[in-house]
Each structure stands twice: as structure tokens, then as C-alpha cells.
Amino acid sequence: MMNNINVILARSMVASFPRVATCSKRLTSSLSSEAVRQNHLFDIEQKKQKESVGRIEKIQIEYEGPTDKATLTMNKHISTPFDCAKHLGERIADQSAVALLNNDTLWHMHKPLPDSCKLQFLHYKIPQPTAVNKIFWRSCSFILGAVANAAFKDTVKVQLHSFPSPNVRSGSFVYDVQLDLADWKPTEKELKVLSIEMIKFCQQSHAIEHMNVSTELALDLFRNNTHKYQQIPDIAAHNNGKITLFRAGHHIDISRGPMVTNTNHLGRVTIANVIKLNTDVPGGPIYRFQGVALPKSIMLNHFAFGLLEERARNLNPARIPGSQESFEEDNSFVAQVTA
Incomplete structure (x- = not known):
């Protein structure tokens, strides 16, 4: 039955679903x-970009938390919001989903900071989580x-x-x-x-x-x-x-x-x-x-x-790919905080 031999099977499930146990490719297998x-x-490229930073410059990061504030001295184009979060405590680093710079720009937690800024961390239980x-x-x-x-x-x-x-x-x-x-x-x-x-x-x-x-x-x-x-x-x-x-x-x-x-x-x-x-x-x-x-x-x-x-289970109504479409990646960049 073709439907039963196309997808991988987790090792722990082989006994339960023997008809799909013949599949050979797994997420845990060697890389292609x-x-x-x-x-x-x-x-x-990652190593090249890190080495291209050159002379290290210091920047000031003004952290604004729900109940506290802190000033951190970090490295320009090297330090990330995640690095800042680790300085502030393991709990903040673990729960933060994304950084907010200067009250208006969302910033990936592992993306180096380009300059001094105000910094907040957003998590999943904030009042406006859109x-x-x-x-x-x-x-x-x-x-x-x-x-x-x-x-x-x-x-x-x-x-x-x-x-x-x-x-x-x-x-x-x-x-x-x-x-x-x-x-x-x-x-x-x-x-x-x-x-x-x-x-x-x-x-x-x-x-x-x-x-x-x-x-x-x-x-x-x-x-x-x-x-x-x-x-x-x-x-x-x-x-x-x-x-x-x-x-x-x-x-x-x-x-x-x-x-x-x-x-x-x-x-x-x-x-x-x-x-x-x-x-x-x-x-x-x-x-x-x-x-x-x-x-x-x-x-x-x-x-x-x-x-x-x-x-x-219902068909998601998002745009269906077409051969003549103009493509702007996932067309979903959230550069600014929106309602």
C-alpha cells in the first residue's frame, strides 16, 4: 500500500505500525x-562575517523589563539580544521569544545588535501577543x-x-x-x-x-x-x-x-x-x-x-503557489509592532 510506505517511522513506533517500518530515511539518519x-x-560565511567585524566597539543597551531596568555594555555587531538576556538571568533567556528594539522594531534574538538601543524581551504571555x-x-x-x-x-x-x-x-x-x-x-x-x-x-x-x-x-x-x-x-x-x-x-x-x-x-x-x-x-x-x-x-x-x-485539517486559505507569481519570500516580515 503506497500510502503506508512513504513516510518515516519513529523507532519507538515500529512495532505498532509494521506496514510502514520499511521506510529508510529518518530525521536521525546521517545527513544527505x-x-x-x-x-x-x-x-x-558565518565565520567570515564574524571575522570581518574588526575592531570591537562597545555599545550601551538599556534594558527595560516589566519591573526592573539595567544598563549593559555589549559588543557592536557581535552581541545579540540573547547574549543580553543571559546576562540578566536564565529565566529571561529561556522564556523570551523575540526582542523589541527602541519600542518599535522586532529583532531576532540571535541577530547581532548594530548600535546602542533600548531593549525589551517579548514572551508568549504578554497582554498583546499578536x-x-x-x-x-x-x-x-x-x-x-x-x-x-x-x-x-x-x-x-x-x-x-x-x-x-x-x-x-x-x-x-x-x-x-x-x-x-x-x-x-x-x-x-x-x-x-x-x-x-x-x-x-x-x-x-x-x-x-x-x-x-x-x-x-x-x-x-x-x-x-x-x-x-x-x-x-x-x-x-x-x-x-x-x-x-x-x-x-x-x-x-x-x-x-x-x-x-x-x-x-x-x-x-x-x-x-x-x-x-x-x-x-x-x-x-x-x-x-x-x-x-x-x-x-x-x-x-x-x-x-x-x-x-x-x-x-481544513485547507488553509493562504495563497496557492503559481508559476507566474511574483515572490517576496514568505511576505510576512514583521518589521514594526502592529496591533
């Missing part, structure tokens, strides 16, 4: 040669891409296409993926396996790294992904000629961000559905992977989360 190549390029929710949803899509990319046996060609703007009201986070499977309809068991693998990936506590790179490097990095290679020039045109990359573990993807600090921010996760889309993108069918998740700091009873899971 493409992942090794991409990460090698990322590491070289911006944080969007960042969490975007991060879920990013991580879903990592899982989908590694979830199929080697005989199934997988190419990540893109993920649409995060919209919590839509009921699901999304990643659109091209698979050379003519008409795959995942079973409940396969969806459960995907959910477990995403949870396992998150529990590995990967810091979500950030780096801006040149168009040329991005084209080299994604030269074996037809869709992202074609998208890069349009993305760069809307981002001052730069491509913003994020990495979690060995998974690298494009997004202007920001993302949450670490994969361990995700708690409860369900991959609720995978739906074949009606699209004219060449190269094979595009499938929309859909999921729902909660931050680990947010608790919800089983019945209430079940309602969220049921809603997430």
Missing part, C-alpha cells in the same frame, strides 16, 4: 550530501519544512517550495512542498509519525540562527532547489539585495523573520493534514502540509486542543 554542502557554505503569535507561527512553518524535507525515503524526491504569511486566524501553519507522488493521501498513522518527528526535532533544542548573505551565495546554497533558486532574485529585490537565512540544526531556509529563539519553544504539535493543491507549478504536485502547535509555556486541555486540531 546536499545538507552537508549547504551547512559547509553556511559555516564558512506580533509574538505571528513569529511563533512563522517559526512553526520553518520547522515543518525541516521535518517534511527529511521525512520521506530516498526514492521520493522532495523540494521545499515556500510557506505563506503566518496567519494564526487561518487555523494552521503551513509549508508547501513538491513531492513526486501523484496522488498521496496520508493516513492518520503517517500524520501521527510526522507529528512525533516534529516534536522530536523541537526537543533537540536547536538554537535558530540568523544570517544575511549575498544573492550570489544564496543562489549557490540553493542551486539544487529549483523553486528557491528562482525565488531568490525577487526576494533580494525586496530586501536591499540581501537574502536572510535561518538555520535550526542542519536545516537552512529563507525567511526575513524574525523567528523564535529556539526550537524548544514549541510544546504540543500536531501535523493535521497534507493536501494536494491545484497549481500550475512545473515539476510535480505541490502538497500543503498543515499543522497546529502551542508554545510549551501555554497549557490547553485535551478537548480544546482537539478542536484546534480539527480546524487545522
Whole structure:
């Protein structure tokens, strides 16, 4: 049965679902040669950028917490909000999802600070969490891409296409993926396996790294992904000629961000559905992977989360990829705090 042999199986579930135990590719398996190549390029560029900083300049960071304030002396273009948070205490570092600079600009926690500024940390239980929710949803899509990319046996060609703007009201986070499977309809068991693998990936506590790179490097990095290679020039045109990359573990993807600090921010996760889309993108069918998740700091009873899971099974109404579209990455950059 083809539907039962396409998706990976967690080791602990082999006895329960023997019909899918023949799958060979796992998130825990050795890296593909493409992942090794991409990460090698990322590491070289990351080291190059750190070495290019030159003479270290000091900056003053004025931290403003809910009940306290502090002034930190940090290193320009080197220190990150996460570095600042660690100076202030482990609890602040662990719970902060994103930084807020000068009361108006959201900033990825692992992105170096360019100058002196006022700094706040936003978490999931702030009174107005709209911006944080969007960042969490975007991060879920990013991580879903990592899982989908590694979830199929080697005989199934997988190419990540893109993920649409995060919209919590839509009921699901999304990643659109091209698979050379003519008409795959995942079973409940396969969806459960995907959910477990995403949870396992998150529990590995990967810091979500950030780096801006040149168009040329991005084209080299994604030269074996037809869709992202074609998208890069349009993305760069809307981002001052730069491509913003994020990495979690060995998974690298494009997004202007920001993302949450670490994969361990995700708690409860369900991959609720995978739906074949009606699209004219060449190269094979595009499938929309859909999921729902909660931050680990947010608790919800089983019945209430079940309602969220049921809603997430419906086709997400986000824009469907098309061969003639103008592409602006995930079209979801939250540069300013909005209501």
C-alpha cells in the first residue's frame, strides 16, 4: 500500500505500525550530501562575517523589563539580544521569544545588535501577543519544512517550495512542498509519525540562527532547489539585495523573520493534514502540509486542543503557489509592532 510506505517511522513506533517500518530515511539518519554542502557554505560565511567585524566597539543597551531596568555594555555587531538576556538571568533567556528594539522594531534574538538601543524581551504571555503569535507561527512553518524535507525515503524526491504569511486566524501553519507522488493521501498513522518527528526535532533544542548573505551565495546554497533558486532574485529585490537565512540544526531556509529563539519553544504539535493543491507549478504536485502547535509555556486541555486540531485539517486559505507569481519570500516580515 503506497500510502503506508512513504513516510518515516519513529523507532519507538515500529512495532505498532509494521506496514510502514520499511521506510529508510529518518530525521536521525546521517545527513544527505546536499545538507552537508549547504551547512559547509553556511559555516564558512558565518565565520567570515564574524571575522570581518574588526575592531570591537562597545555599545550601551538599556534594558527595560516589566519591573526592573539595567544598563549593559555589549559588543557592536557581535552581541545579540540573547547574549543580553543571559546576562540578566536564565529565566529571561529561556522564556523570551523575540526582542523589541527602541519600542518599535522586532529583532531576532540571535541577530547581532548594530548600535546602542533600548531593549525589551517579548514572551508568549504578554497582554498583546499578536506580533509574538505571528513569529511563533512563522517559526512553526520553518520547522515543518525541516521535518517534511527529511521525512520521506530516498526514492521520493522532495523540494521545499515556500510557506505563506503566518496567519494564526487561518487555523494552521503551513509549508508547501513538491513531492513526486501523484496522488498521496496520508493516513492518520503517517500524520501521527510526522507529528512525533516534529516534536522530536523541537526537543533537540536547536538554537535558530540568523544570517544575511549575498544573492550570489544564496543562489549557490540553493542551486539544487529549483523553486528557491528562482525565488531568490525577487526576494533580494525586496530586501536591499540581501537574502536572510535561518538555520535550526542542519536545516537552512529563507525567511526575513524574525523567528523564535529556539526550537524548544514549541510544546504540543500536531501535523493535521497534507493536501494536494491545484497549481500550475512545473515539476510535480505541490502538497500543503498543515499543522497546529502551542508554545510549551501555554497549557490547553485535551478537548480544546482537539478542536484546534480539527480546524487545522481544513485547507488553509493562504495563497496557492503559481508559476507566474511574483515572490517576496514568505511576505510576512514583521518589521514594526502592529496591533
